[in-house]
Amino acid sequence: MNRPAEGAEVVRLAARGDGVTADGRFVVGAVPGDRVTADGAIWPGPDHLAPACQHFGLCGGCQLQHASDAILARFATARCLEPLARLGIRPGDVRPAHLSPPFSRRRASLRAARRGGRVELGFNEEGAHRLIDLAECPVLSPELFRLVAPLRQLLAMLMPERSVVGVTMALTDGGPDLLLSNLSAERLPVVEALTAFAAAQRLARLSVEGPLGVETVVAPAVPAVTLGGVAVTLPPGAFLQATADGEAALVAAVMESVGDARRVADLFAGLGTFALPLSRQARVLAVDGAGPALQALERAARSARRPVETQHRDLFRRPLTPDELGRFDAVLFDPPRAGAIAQSTALAQSRVPVVVAVSCNPATFARDAERLAAGDYALETLWPVAQFRWSTHVELVARFVRR
Incomplete structure (x- = not known):
């Protein structure tokens, strides 16, 4: 049966994965290109796929198995840009979204x-x-x-x-x-x-x-993981990037963002996902409040003779001050989903030439970006990364430069 010409076309995906029609209706299970009739029936478009799993629709692990890769990439990019646009912030360059493949969650x-x-x-x-x-x-x-x-x-x-x-x-x-x-x-x-x-x-x-x-x-x-060519023993239950593929995309964006900086601060450093790759070319100060992860990083860096100094510090209560930040060529911060209000405020008041943000929450990232913009930093480049396959969860890397 042919698709009906009548009905409202689905034009975008909302933040929680529902399709949104041209007349503003939210439709569960619809993707852009579908048509929704007056009685709520969905007529699939070319980007509406058969789900890959029998549990889809019930299991909370995936929301977008019925969307094509093209739709997933558009969704990831929009999730990063929309909160920024509401604040009047536009990146100078937006790179293509990176999608991790199926069967890749580690x-x-x-x-x-x-x-x-x-x-x-x-x-x-x-x-x-x-x-x-x-x-x-x-x-x-x-x-x-x-x-x-x-x-x-x-x-x-x-x-x-x-x-x-x-x-x-x-x-x-x-x-x-x-x-x-x-x-x-x-x-x-x-x-x-x-x-x-x-x-x-x-x-x-x-x-x-x-x-x-x-x-x-x-x-x-x-139970070790290799980060930047260095084996790091994983503390039980420690945070690890969800996929090796997504981690590689994030690291590549961070390395490009930092460029040839020789003194780098990695804030919310964890196990050293970024500190250890950066230590191949720069002296790195790695700061975090998670003691076991930071200790694992310190032992691994010492064993590999990497130029990484660690500092155990609660960056929510005691962010690095503008004076402390002033000795670095670039500063990277990768906070939890809550973002980094105090640290981004201090960064905005600093004279660091390059600030690199890694975020797992576009909404709190936009709030931190607003503080950096108020401190005369320009958002130069943004990389959307969707390593949680078929999920509405999106990550990003952003490069800010002082004007």
């Missing part, structure tokens, strides 16, 4: 729940607390997804009825790293079961988090 947080003697393991339903028990996942790397079924069996032996366990998994150079939260490993049979599971699944490490904190049960291999 870090994920799942949830396991035992109800009626059965364990369900997966992501939450979109906008609800109901758990989607994963039968497939075209987002997770195969090395991580293969753990889902055996982990479900393991937890069925260890979890009491009506309990919930958090599952944080990361793929390291030494194999999968698994952290189970709200699970006690005090009894010998539990320790033996976890140890046997780690051996059978070839884990690099298995840890549990309970009332006394995080405890490593077994670590058959070193």
